[in-house]
Amino acid sequence: MKSLFLTMIKDHMYSKRYAKSTIEAYLFWIASYIRFNNMQHPSSMGDTQVESYLNHLVNSQNVAQGTKAQALNALSFLYKEIIKSPLSLSLDFVKSERPRKLPVVLTQTEVSALFKHCVAKHYLPCGLLYGSGMRLMEVLRLRVHDIDFDYSCIRIWDGKGGKNRVVTLAVELIPQLRSQIQLVDSYLQLDLKNPLYSGAYMPHLLRKKYPNHNKQLGWQYLFSSHKSGPVDLSGLKFVQSRGYLIAA
Structure with a gap:
């Protein structure tokens, strides 16, 4: 059974x-x-338990500085945004x-x-x-209308x-982008x-x-899957739109 507490945190973050x-x-x-502290609810814990947990990560798990910082950020978010009782700014724990x-x-x-x-x-x-400095998921989620040939961006x-942000478009990729859009258009006409x-x-x-x-x-994914599949919604079957998957 999924934790209702963690589900609530996930919904809040979304x-x-x-x-x-x-x-x-x-x-x-x-x-x-929570597991480290024998499944106690975070509202019944505070700075002392957080310090012990961070020390455990460094001393027993030998985590890197960045990993420990991510764990601290997660717990800071938990107590500030969810528990409404921010952690102390003077936490005492071992540094990685x-x-x-x-x-x-x-x-x-x-x-x-x-x-x-x-x-x-x-x-x-x-x-x-490489040419635009984009993250992987940003590339895969691109839509056709996100490409601006007039301003090369x-x-x-x-x-x-x-x-949101704007990145440059390498002019060397423009012919291939136009070909990719034509491919997406052919998929759309079939759909x-x-x-x-x-x-x-x-x-x-x-x-x-x-x-x-x-x-x-314009709203189609630039790198759409080459196939679509059925999905059942309330007893009715619809054809699922092509996701942002590059054909394997």
């Missing part, structure tokens, strides 16, 4: 527009903290002594070698990752932390012939505001 990865990480540390890993950055020669071995269907997404909506096709997913109640936009080219 309402605050936290990223899915952040929600999963915070829930992991909160659940670990594991050295930070130096970041590894590919040279131009290594990047060129990487693209030479990149298969054709993955070349464009990888080119956007890409608009990213609901990125990390629910923030539109199916009377059960439900259209692309639209967030934040935009489906109700613009009921016909989900079947327009």
Whole structure:
């Protein structure tokens, strides 16, 4: 049985527009903290238990500084936003002594070698990752209308932390992007012939505001799956819209 307390925290974080990865990480540390303290409810605990748990992570688990910081952030969120009793700013716990890993950055020669071995269907997404500095999920969630050829830019909506931003578009990728959009359009034309096709997913109640936009080219995923599958909703079967999956 799922914890109602953790489910409540998850729903609260979703309402605050936290990223899915952040929600999963915070829930992991909160659940670990509760198990460490013999399943006591966090409202009955405080600074002392948090200090003991952080010391356990460093002394027994030998976690890195960044990992311990993430656990502390999760517990700080728990007590500030959920319990409504913020932790003390003067917590006393052992600091991690594991050295930070130096970041590894590919040279131009290594990047060129990487693209030479990149298969054709993955070349464009990888080119956007490298040329525009986008995160992986940002690339996979791109819609056709996010590509602005006139200004040579890409608009990213609901990125990390629910923030929007604009990144540059490498002009070398424009011919491939136009070809990819033509491919997406061909998928859409096939889907539109199916009377059960439900259209692309639209967030934040935009489906109700613009009921016909989900079947327009601009709202289709740029890197959509090559297939769609049935999904059962209230006893009625609809054709699921193509998700942002690159064909394997």
